[in-house]
Amino acid sequence: MMKKSGIKRIWAVMAALLFVAIAILPALSPAASAQEEITLIISEECTGEIVHLLGLNISTHVDPKQPLQDRIDDIIAQEGGMAIAAHPMVSTLVTPVLLSLHGYTGIEIYNAEVAETSRLLADATARWDALNSSLVLGGQALKWGFAVDDAHQGADIGRAWIVAMASGRGRPAIMSSLSRGSFYGTTGPAIEDVEVAASGTSRKITVTLEKAGNITFRKMGGVVVKKVYSSLSAAYTVTGCEGYVRVEVSSPEGKAWTQPLRVRNARTVSNPYAAGDPWLKGSVHCHTRASDGELEFDEVVARHIALGYDFLAITDHNVVTVP
Ligand SMILES: [Zn+2]
Numbered sequence: 001m002m003k004k005s006g007i008k009r010i011w012a013v014m015a016a017l018l019f020v021a022i023a024i025l026p027a028l029s030p031a032a033s034a035q036e037e038i039t040l041i042i043s044e045e046c047t048g049e050i051v052h053l054l055g056l057n058i059s060t061h062v063d064p065k066q067p068l069q070d071r072i073d074d075i076i077a078q079e080g081g082m083a084i085a086a087h088p089m090v091s092t093l094v095t096p097v098l099l100s101l102h103g104y105t106g107i108e109i110y111n112a113e114v115a116e117t118s119r120l121l122a123d124a125t126a127r128w129d130a131l132n133s134s135l136v137l138g139g140q141a142l143k144w145g146f147a148v149d150d151a152h153q154g155a156d157i158g159r160a161w162i163v164a165m166a167s168g169r170g171r172p173a174i175m176s177s178l179s180r181g182s183f184y185g186t187t188g189p190a191i192e193d194v195e196v197a198a199s200g201t202s203r204k205i206t207v208t209l210e211k212a213g214n215i216t217f218r219k220m221g222g223v224v225v226k227k228v229y230s231s232l233s234a235a236y237t238v239t240g241c242e243g244y245v246r247v248e249v250s251s252p253e254g255k256a257w258t259q260p261l262r263v264r265n266a267r268t269v270s271n272p273y274a275a276g277d278p279w280l281k282g283s284v285h286c287h288t289r290a291s292d293g294e295l296e297f298d299e300v301v302a303r304h305i306a307l308g309y310d311f312l313a314i315t316d317h318n319v320v321t322v323p
C-alpha cells in the first residue's frame with residue numbers, strides 16, 4: 001500500500017511538472033528562443049519618394065519627407081543608430097550628393113533585389129570607388145560597402161549578405177563591427193582572413209579564402225593593381241600611393257567585396273580585420289508583411305535561422321518592425 005501511494009505521488013509530481021512546462025513554454029517561444037539563435041537589430045527602411053535609407057538599430061520611425069541630411073541626423077541621433085544609403089544606383093544618390101552628406105556609415109554596393117531587373121544597377125562599386133577616392137583626397141573617413149538581399153519573399157533570402165568579424169553575438173558587438181568596417185559583403189564566396197604584415201620597409205596585404213577564387217586588388221579609383229586566378233590566397237605589397245586597397249573575389253559561388261584598407265604610406269595601412277574575431281553572417285535589408293514583404297515576421301526570422309544567419313535587421317518601409 002505504502003509503495004503504491006509513493007508511486008502515485010511521483011506520478012502526481014511529474015504530471016504537475018509537465019503541466020507547468022506546457023504552461024510556460026509558449027511564453028518563452030518563439031520570440032525568446034529566436035532571439036537566442038539570431039540577433040535581431042530593430043530597424044526600418046526610411047523610404048522617401050526617391051531616396052531610401054536604412055536606419056539600423058533604431059526604435060523610432062524617421063520622417064522620410066525631411067531633407068536627406070535631416071533624415072540621416074534623425075537616424076544617428078537615436079542611441080546606436082546607423083544610416084546606410086540603400087541601392088544608390090536606383091536613386092538620386094550620385095557621388096556629389098553622397099559627398100555632400102555626412103554621418104552615414106556606408107552604401108549598399110550590391111542589392112540582390114535590384115539585380116533581378118538590372119545587374120548593372122545592382123552593382124554600385126564604381127560609385128563607391130568614386131566616393132571613397134574623393135574622401136581620401138579630402139582626408140575624410142571612408143564609407144563602408146554593404147551587400148544585401150532586400151528580400152521581399154522567402155526565396156529572396158540568401159542571395160547577398162554580409163559577414164562581420166565581431167567580438168560577440170550581442171547587438172553592441174555587431175554594431176561596433178559594422179561601424180569599424182570589420183565586415184565584408186558576399187553573394188557566396190567566404191573570406192577566411194585579411195592580414196596586413198610587414199614586408200621589408202613596406203606592408204603586404206594577404207587575403208585567404210575558404211575555396212579557391214579569382215582575387216582582385218583595387219586601389220583608389222577602382223584601378224586594378226593585381227589579379228590572381230583560381231587561388232586560395234593572394235598577397236599585394238603596397239607602394240604607399242594607393243589611397244586605399246580593397247579586394248574583390250569572384251568564383252563559381254559568386255562575388256565578395258572586402259572594405260577598403262586605408263593606405264597612408266607604405267608603412268601605414270589600416271586593417272579593419274586585424275582583431276581576428278569570429279565571423280558572423282548577417283542580413284541588414286529585409287522586408288516582412290509589415291510593409292511590402294510576403295512573409296510574417298516570425299517566418300522571416302525562422303528562414304534566416306535555417307540558413308545559418310547570426311544577425312538580422314528587418315527593414316520595413318517607414319515602419320520600425322519589432323518582434
Ligand atoms: Zn528601397
Ligand SMILES: [Zn+2]
Binds near residue numbers: 150286
Ligand atoms: Zn528594401
